[in-house]
Amino acid sequence: MNTSQSDRGGLIAGIDAGGTSTRATLLTTAAECLGYGKSGSGNPTSAGQELAGRSIVDAVAQALAAGGKAIDELDLIVAAVAGHGASGEEGWLLQALRDAGFSGRLVFESDLLALYFSGTAAPDGYAIVSGTGASVIRSEAGRLVGTVDGLGWLLGDRGSGFWIGHRAALAAVEELDGRGAPTALTPAVLEALEIMPSESLGYGRPALLEALIRQIYRGRPVELARLAPLVFAASGDQVARGILTEAGELLAHSFAAAYQGTGPLVVGGSVLAQPGLLIDVFAARVADLDAAVELLPAADGVLGSAVLALRHAGAEVDAAGHARLAESVAAARAR
Amino acid sequence: MNTSQSDRGGLIAGIDAGGTSTRATLLTTAAECLGYGKSGSGNPTSAGQELAGRSIVDAVAQALAAGGKAIDELDLIVAAVAGHGASGEEGWLLQALRDAGFSGRLVFESDLLALYFSGTAAPDGYAIVSGTGASVIRSEAGRLVGTVDGLGWLLGDRGSGFWIGHRAALAAVEELDGRGAPTALTPAVLEALEIMPSESLGYGRPALLEALIRQIYRGRPVELARLAPLVFAASGDQVARGILTEAGELLAHSFAAAYQGTGPLVVGGSVLAQPGLLIDVFAARVADLDAAVELLPAADGVLGSAVLALRHAGAEVDAAGHARLAESVAAARAR
Numbered sequence: 036m037n038t039s040q041s042d043r044g045g046l047i048a049g050i051d052a053g054g055t056s057t058r059a060t061l062l063t064t065a066a067e068c069l070g071y072g073k074s075g076s077g078n079p080t081s082a083g084q085e086l087a088g089r090s091i092v093d094a095v096a097q098a099l100a101a102g103g104k105a106i107d108e109l110d111l112i113v114a115a116v117a118g119h120g121a122s123g124e125e126g127w128l129l130q131a132l133r134d135a136g137f138s139g140r141l142v143f144e145s146d147l148l149a150l151y152f153s154g155t156a157a158p159d160g161y162a163i164v165s166g167t168g169a170s171v172i173r174s175e176a177g178r179l180v181g182t183v184d185g186l187g188w189l190l191g192d193r194g195s196g197f198w199i200g201h202r203a204a205l206a207a208v209e210e211l212d213g214r215g216a217p218t219a220l221t222p223a224v225l226e227a228l229e230i231m232p233s234e235s236l237g238y239g240r241p242a243l244l245e246a247l248i249r250q251i252y253r254g255r256p257v258e259l260a261r262l263a264p265l266v267f268a269a270s271g272d273q274v275a276r277g278i279l280t281e282a283g284e285l286l287a288h289s290f291a292a293a294y295q296g297t298g299p300l301v302v303g304g305s306v307l308a309q310p311g312l313l314i315d316v317f318a319a320r321v322a323d324l325d326a327a328v329e330l331l332p333a334a335d336g337v338l339g340s341a342v343l344a345l346r347h348a349g350a351e352v353d354a355a356g357h358a359r360l361a362e363s364v365a366a367a368r369a370r
Numbered sequence: 371m372n373t374s375q376s377d378r379g380g381l382i383a384g385i386d387a388g389g390t391s392t393r394a395t396l397l398t399t400a401a402e403c404l405g406y407g408k409s410g411s412g413n414p415t416s417a418g419q420e421l422a423g424r425s426i427v428d429a430v431a432q433a434l435a436a437g438g439k440a441i442d443e444l445d446l447i448v449a450a451v452a453g454h455g456a457s458g459e460e461g462w463l464l465q466a467l468r469d470a471g472f473s474g475r476l477v478f479e480s481d482l483l484a485l486y487f488s489g490t491a492a493p494d495g496y497a498i499v500s501g502t503g504a505s506v507i508r509s510e511a512g513r514l515v516g517t518v519d520g521l522g523w524l525l526g527d528r529g530s531g532f533w534i535g536h537r538a539a540l541a542a543v544e545e546l547d548g549r550g551a552p553t554a555l556t557p558a559v560l561e562a563l564e565i566m567p568s569e570s571l572g573y574g575r576p577a578l579l580e581a582l583i584r585q586i587y588r589g590r591p592v593e594l595a596r597l598a599p600l601v602f603a604a605s606g607d608q609v610a611r612g613i614l615t616e617a618g619e620l621l622a623h624s625f626a627a628a629y630q631g632t633g634p635l636v637v638g639g640s641v642l643a644q645p646g647l648l649i650d651v652f653a654a655r656v657a658d659l660d661a662a663v664e665l666l667p668a669a670d671g672v673l674g675s676a677v678l679a680l681r682h683a684g685a686e687v688d689a690a691g692h693a694r695l696a697e698s699v700a701a702a703r704a705r
Contacts, residue, residue: 201524208521252522
């Protein structure tokens with residue numbers, strides 16, 4: 036027997052599941068946000084499916100509690116999760132939600148589409164995110180129809196935090212190797228990686244360089260993203276400025292590869308949120324491509340996952356509705 | 371009580387310990403090669419110290435058996451091992467040799483210096499190797515005094531087998547992503563990585579691309595070096611030709627960074643041993659730098675580790691002696 040929407044409470048939830056934290060909104064189909072919840076990592080790839088499932092259940096439970104509602108009143112949960120656009124592997128989350136008492140429908144969405152709808156209600160447009168990784172998506176009629184980059188640190192993520200941190204490491208290695216220009220990044224990288232000064236020579240090259248190389252290979256490559264803030268901090272340095280300029284250009288290049296005209300560009304992620312040279316170069320290159328492209332910042336995918344949840348529940352969200360929903364979600368987050 | 375050289379048999383051994391195999395020569399101080407032995411991986415970093423120690427002991431035992439000698443007749447062992455130039459961590463090998471009955475002296479040398487002396491007797495000169503990794507060393511008075519690159523896949527190894535294989539993977543990813551030129555490398559990479567064709571779309575990009583990306587991240591990055599032969603095989607392809615040309619230029623650039631005049635250039639490793647575009651570009655760029663630089667091929671470090679062993683035993687090896695030793699070692703290897 037099918038349980039129709041009205042048999043439960045007519046309530047829906049939007050989930051923005053990220054690698055650091057997971058956020059849930061509890062919504063009416065009239066686009067009112069009744070509650071908000073926040074928990075730990077909801078990324079099944081980095082945190083594992085069990086922990087990610089627990090985080091999502093926890094965030095939903097908090098949003099329900101904030102709104103004074105029970106989980107059996109929920110008709111629909113829309114979960115924006117990285118890498119779960121069309122994979123079909125949804126059992127890990129559905130089972131965790133069923134165990135918690137959820138009997139409604141679960142829909143997965145792209146985390147990047149959620150970011151997109153955090154910035155705009157326009158069905159056609161683009162989102163770019165540069166955090167640890169970097170990618171661009173294109174939305175058409177509210178659906179994700181194209182992705183550029185997002186290929187991970189080994190194959191792409193050009194202009195990402197990893198890319199910037201990797202370049203900082205290379206700049207330090209090249210200066211110590213005698214091939215690169217002196218740069219303020221070298222002492223900054225050595226300090227950040229806790230490399231101790233040493234005068235001895237190892238194997239025909241400076242011991243400091245040997246120690247730096249060993250320390251870098253001791254970690255996971257993606258951890259080089261931790262060095263990105265050093266590049267932003269050293270923005271008076273010519274080498275650092277070169278890295279930030281190239282990162283801005285690479286991100287604009289990825290956007291250009293996705294661009295087919297029409298629609299705004301929602302901009303997210305820690306790298307693009309940083310004011311200064313990188314975002315200025317990026318914005319200038321985007322304007323060179325098409326001065327009509329509007330850049331709209333978005334801090335996270337919370338609002339957009341709420342928009343996606345409403346759309347999946349059959350409620351359209353126009354520009355005015357988007358603005359009202361933004362206020363309602365912000366109020367729930369502030370409570 | 372010190373045991374002098376003459377108390378034992380006055381014999382010495384040279385070891386060329388590589389990641390795939392370990393080779394030992396048994397020598398008299400008169401530069402005669404009495405025996406040769408070969409065993410498995412002797413690289414303590416990749417194979418582990420215990421296995422590497424066993425391989426080296428095994429290769430020495432075979433060389434002794436071939437020469438009809440016992441281990442207590444050995445005065446000196448010179449082991450050319452990657453990454454063990456000046457590290458001082460020699461206990462792992464010394465103990466294994468002591469357990470096998472060796473009571474003489476153990477000296478570590480650079481594997482790249484051994485490659486160098488496989489190609490020449492000149493005390494001043496250069497060696498370049500490009501296999502999975504890539505580096506250049508400079509020898510002065512028979513000692514390693516400078517290294518360029520050899521920084522590993524994440525920080526360098528430019529023009530190496532990893533570098534070439536990584537570029538092949540990028541070329542395939544970029545063609546599938548719609549950003550790169552069509553190339554014969556794409557079907558070759560997909561076949562080599564056993565990616566099955568599929569028509570469905572995943573997450574706004576081709577399922578074939580998604581499958582390729584997943585397969586690449588499933589392996590260790592350095593395994594991309596396995597794709598390098600595809601680039602050599604596709605040498606009629608423009609993208610492949612571009613990769614091989616750039617690799618040759620990068621290797622020449624590393625040599626130029628080490629170059630201080632004087633001396634031959636010994637050339638080793640599977641990438642530079644491959645006839646065709648890459649080595650031709652490399653040789654042309656080296657000639658542009660200094661037409662007087664003589665390129666001397668070396669297949670491995672066996673002869674050079676024998677030269678280093680003789681030098682550490684106090685025997686000088688001049689050009690004529692080097693030629694005689696080469697014949698003697700070749701004869702022992704052929705037995």
